[in-house]
Amino acid sequence: MSAFRTATGGRIDRSRVIEFEFDGVRYTGLAGDTLASALLANGVHLMGRSFKYHRPRGVLGAGAEEPNALVGVWRDEARYTPNLRATTVELYAGLKAESQNRSPSLTVDKGSVNSLLSPFIPAGFYYKTFMWPKGAWKSLYEPAIREAAGLGRAPRLADPDRYGNRHAHCDVLVIGAGPAGIAAARAAAAAGASVILCDEQAEFGGSLLADPTAEIDGQPAAQWLAASLAELSAASRVTLLGRTTAFGYFPHNHVGLNQKLTDHLDKPAEGAIRERLWQVRASQVLIAQGAIERPLVFPGNDLPGILLASAARTYLNRYGVRVGEQIAVVTAHDAAYQTAFELKAAGAGIAVIADVRADVDAALLEQAAGLGITVRRAATVLGTTGKLRVTGLVLGSVSGEAVQAGDTIACDAVIMSGGFTPSVHLHSQSRGKLEWQPALGAFVPGEAAEATLSAGACRGVFGLAAVLNDGAAQGAAAATAAGHGAGVRTYQASEAARHGGGFLGALPQPGGKPGKKAFLDWQNDVTTRDIALAIREGFVSVEHVKRYTTNGMATDQGKTSNMNALALVAATLGKPIPECGLTTFRMPYTPVTFGSFAGYSRGDLFEPVRRTAIHDWAREHGAVFEDVGAWKRARYFPRGGEDMHEAVNRECIALRHGCGIFDASTLGKIEVVGPDAATFLERLYVNSWANLKVGRSRYGILCREDGFVYDDGVIARLAEDRFHVTTTTGGAARVYAFMEDYLQTEWQDLRVWLTSITEQYSVIAVQGPNARRVLEPLIEGVDLSATALPHMGVATGRILGVPMRLFRVSFTGELGFEVNVPADYGRAVWEAIFASGESHGIVPYGTEAMHVLRAEKGYIIVGQETDGTLTPDDAGLGWAIGRQKADFVGKRSLARASMQTADRKQLVGLRTVDPAVVLEEGAQIVDSPGQTPPMRLIGHVTSSYHSAVLGHSIALAVVRGGRARLGHTLYVPMPEGDIPVTVTSTVFYDADGARLHG
Amino acid sequence: MLQIQCPYCGVRPESEFAYGGEAHIARPTDPSTLNDDQWAEFLYMRTNTKGVHAERWRHARGCNRFFNALRDTTSDRFLAFYRTGEPRPVLAGGKP
Numbered sequence A: 001m002s003a004f005r006t007a008t009g010g011r012i013d014r015s016r017v018i019e020f021e022f023d024g025v026r027y028t029g030l031a032g033d034t035l036a037s038a039l040l041a042n043g044v045h046l047m048g049r050s051f052k053y054h055r056p057r058g059v060l061g062a063g064a065e066e067p068n069a070l071v072g073v074w075r076d077e078a079r080y081t082p083n084l085r086a087t088t089v090e091l092y093a094g095l096k097a098e099s100q101n102r103s104p105s106l107t108v109d110k111g112s113v114n115s116l117l118s119p120f121i122p123a124g125f126y127y128k129t130f131m132w133p134k135g136a137w138k139s140l141y142e143p144a145i146r147e148a149a150g151l152g153r154a155p156r157l158a159d160p161d162r163y164g165n166r167h168a169h170c171d172v173l174v175i176g177a178g179p180a181g182i183a184a185a186r187a188a189a190a191a192g193a194s195v196i197l198c199d200e201q202a203e204f205g206g207s208l209l210a211d212p213t214a215e216i217d218g219q220p221a222a223q224w225l226a227a228s229l230a231e232l233s234a235a236s237r238v239t240l241l242g243r244t245t246a247f248g249y250f251p252h253n254h255v256g257l258n259q260k261l262t263d264h265l266d267k268p269a270e271g272a273i274r275e276r277l278w279q280v281r282a283s284q285v286l287i288a289q290g291a292i293e294r295p296l297v298f299p300g301n302d303l304p305g306i307l308l309a310s311a312a313r314t315y316l317n318r319y320g321v322r323v324g325e326q327i328a329v330v331t332a333h334d335a336a337y338q339t340a341f342e343l344k345a346a347g348a349g350i351a352v353i354a355d356v357r358a359d360v361d362a363a364l365l366e367q368a369a370g371l372g373i374t375v376r377r378a379a380t381v382l383g384t385t386g387k388l389r390v391t392g393l394v395l396g397s398v399s400g401e402a403v404q405a406g407d408t409i410a411c412d413a414v415i416m417s418g419g420f421t422p423s424v425h426l427h428s429q430s431r432g433k434l435e436w437q438p439a440l441g442a443f444v445p446g447e448a449a450e451a452t453l454s455a456g457a458c459r460g461v462f463g464l465a466a467v468l469n470d471g472a473a474q475g476a477a478a479a480t481a482a483g484h485g486a487g488v489r490t491y492q493a494s495e496a497a498r499h500g501g502g503f504l505g506a507l508p509q510p511g512g513k514p515g516k517k518a519f520l521d522w523q524n525d526v527t528t529r530d531i532a533l534a535i536r537e538g539f540v541s542v543e544h545v546k547r548y549t550t551n552g553m554a555t556d557q558g559k560t561s562n563m564n565a566l567a568l569v570a571a572t573l574g575k576p577i578p579e580c581g582l583t584t585f586r587m588p589y590t591p592v593t594f595g596s597f598a599g600y601s602r603g604d605l606f607e608p609v610r611r612t613a614i615h616d617w618a619r620e621h622g623a624v625f626e627d628v629g630a631w632k633r634a635r636y637f638p639r640g641g642e643d644m645h646e647a648v649n650r651e652c653i654a655l656r657h658g659c660g661i662f663d664a665s666t667l668g669k670i671e672v673v674g675p676d677a678a679t680f681l682e683r684l685y686v687n688s689w690a691n692l693k694v695g696r697s698r699y700g701i702l703c704r705e706d707g708f709v710y711d712d713g714v715i716a717r718l719a720e721d722r723f724h725v726t727t728t729t730g731g732a733a734r735v736y737a738f739m740e741d742y743l744q745t746e747w748q749d750l751r752v753w754l755t756s757i758t759e760q761y762s763v764i765a766v767q768g769p770n771a772r773r774v775l776e777p778l779i780e781g782v783d784l785s786a787t788a789l790p791h792m793g794v795a796t797g798r799i800l801g802v803p804m805r806l807f808r809v810s811f812t813g814e815l816g817f818e819v820n821v822p823a824d825y826g827r828a829v830w831e832a833i834f835a836s837g838e839s840h841g842i843v844p845y846g847t848e849a850m851h852v853l854r855a856e857k858g859y860i861i862v863g864q865e866t867d868g869t870l871t872p873d874d875a876g877l878g879w880a881i882g883r884q885k886a887d888f889v890g891k892r893s894l895a896r897a898s899m900q901t902a903d904r905k906q907l908v909g910l911r912t913v914d915p916a917v918v919l920e921e922g923a924q925i926v927d928s929p930g931q932t933p934p935m936r937l938i939g940h941v942t943s944s945y946h947s948a949v950l951g952h953s954i955a956l957a958v959v960r961g962g963r964a965r966l967g968h969t970l971y972v973p974m975p976e977g978d979i980p981v982t983v984t985s986t987v988f989y990d991a992d993g994a995r996l997h998g
Numbered sequence B: 001m002l003q004i005q006c007p008y009c010g011v012r013p014e015s016e017f018a019y020g021g022e023a024h025i026a027r028p029t030d031p032s033t034l035n036d037d038q039w040a041e042f043l044y045m046r047t048n049t050k051g052v053h054a055e056r057w058r059h060a061r062g063c064n065r066f067f068n069a070l071r072d073t074t075s076d077r078f079l080a081f082y083r084t085g086e087p088r089p090v091l092a093g094g095k096p
């Protein structure tokens, strides 16, 4: 047994010895230990180096408040977790941990030269120093800072573990399972409320776990705890969540819980869920977070071996570990006396109790004297001695304003207490107000913003009996507020520790000057001098001081530092503390892994993928897919080693000479039905619809009220009261919402019903001079001849016996049909058409060929040619507007003078003078060569391809006053020089449409 | 995440809804009678309220109905939910 482990007591299992490794050295601990308690039992205090100065650091606390002892825990290369607090890492067999911020080792660290340089790297150093020279940031400063700073390193392999996600609802969520939380949960459960009780620790009980002599209702606290927890676990409406941190409090009583499930296990089961994110929606949230002890601020207060008195008590009573052999106590609070007495009883020497206060309770002094412990009153600390571990405490004495130097007390540990700060993190996160309690020297929860109650030490209630009774009362109140009437019960309790005193700010130093290296924020290496400097430089708001000095930032969120820093700011400014205000607490309360937030949304489950009924056929035929929104679309079908360019050329030529087949199923489809369907479309689309005959379709353009093109698509009239509207693939959902908006909120007089049928139909485009010959043998009940079914004609019938809506439409400029069949038959019909087409040279083509073919005809793609600032006329579609209509969405905006000026950007075609040059899409256009920036830009290229059928490149572009520039030469300036282009019509192929109408 | 009460379905999480901008901005019945300034007023000008704001929501992943809500933009509290076409409710205490 190690020298620092007590012979008896504690909640560790002395029969189970556990081997572990820290920085490559093997140690043993006991089941129930944390990494920190096990290291302390081995006499190891040095557990890390500080973030900025690389100063050696030991543990300061014993729980989530720990700012120093951040370690990386290595299970395997993929399961390396940085920045864990050694105080919250449960020991398991074979645990391997390493310290951070040190190179090469904890005891010898070359970065600690920063500490020598510290006069030159005060607050704001990063903001001031690395500003110049400009180029040095990337090459010099950033790499050096990244090497020296940073908190831990990321694991080098992808996370192999599973993370869960659960939603839960309850009447009362109790956060914190100390005496207040347990009493509250019992009260709420007794009233019949559904309760979730969570606690970040492995074991429920909070402060009771470190208080072996406390009694509740006449029985030892440990027994009461066990009985209470047994009662709660047996209750059917109570859920107990251990190792579960309430990390964030969101609007409408939505609380995020992070539950750790396997990190404490020797060998987690394969596939076990490692962490679970709970999203709890509670009608009442009861916060019982407790309080965190404040360190005292004095020069050299960060040496290993100096820690909080409450932490020392936890190590002693919960883990059976003495934090030193000869311990000095510095305190401004009564509770530290009891810790000193208990340490003494456990065999440690107490070198001194230095009390900052002049007046100390006589009973405490008497008890100390009885144990032979020297107490110095009106004491202060002027410094410490030691390098990697504290060896002495330099005391001083205070008399009025004067501070006198005193002697140095030899010791191997210092425990300190500045009193307790109620943990108001979650209350503050919920936007609840805070109230200053002068008697307590603390902020406590004030007016709540949510349905929130607090109980116990987190609202400034101290003392076991008071805490239990507050918990019971607040638990009953929460249950009542949630609709379950409850009576209030009371507890009798006693404990050895006393609760009085407290100190804020920095301990007095000679001459009233801030001492050297008196740390306020251990994690961010902020000293009293940094605060003084920030204020000298004009930062007077605490929020600004926080950002300039970094006090209370990052993963620590000021748990141990906020109040001392605030008190110091207030004292320096000569203002009362409540006037300075407190900085805002941010979520997360303690760090949460990315895995927990990602949950199941990883890999294949990251985002749902939409596939058409024909997807698998395309995959089997070698399609290369592209993402279009959530859809996978076949982009091209390469054969025998073709690249995309070769495949697309072949697909285009084959279609123009024979036949192509294309999966257009992703097009949005909305059925608009009702007696007023035509009127509805009249009001919405720019075109006329009243005069559209049944069995005919029309190309429709939809604008927003601002007059700019929003979507387009073919709309077919299947019956007087039934329209089949198609939209762009990407626009399907928003056009449907847009239609519903007008229908539900503006035109409630219209009898129209909308149904999205995008997923219900497979759409098979059959295009090319042979299209009719390919389809004819398969179709029943529809005459495909040009006279019976002309261009834009629509018919219903059957294909292979399957009901079909057949559109004679073309997005290629060739004779074309679009076969709409129920999606379940999509693949079968596709295969039948493909088989029928094989003797007619049919080829499958993808979206890339589709883009080229439509560009050869000058057909726009909304979102490619248009960018939200083009009117129908700008896009060359003015012909589609129903001029005689009194109104449609966007008409009034189109009537504005600026929407009709001659120099608006208009869609034109471009041909490069050199036919082999394919312009870059997005390239800018100027009207004269040889310009240097800034140039007068008159437009840009929207689409650009090589046209195989034409044997030259083609492009579409929007150009200021473009239609008046037909035949003009413009220039596309590129890094290699200007590319001359000629403005042409947008139609490059079959301008008179003979092929289309064939 | 906010909790929103669809007047047709009940209380649901915000992720089921789409925001629809300020409520009670009716499209003019005959836009052609408006001058450019009046049309711009309808099209672009919004109150940007600090305090109680009447706004539209759509239960996009539910019943797909539009409805209105009063929300205090300073606290993110909903004060009332009501159906499209119903007048803006008067809150207790007479606040609009």
Ligand SMILES: [Zn+2]
Binding pocket: B006, B007, B008, B009, B010, B059, B062, B063, B064, B065
């Ligand atoms: Zn609904």
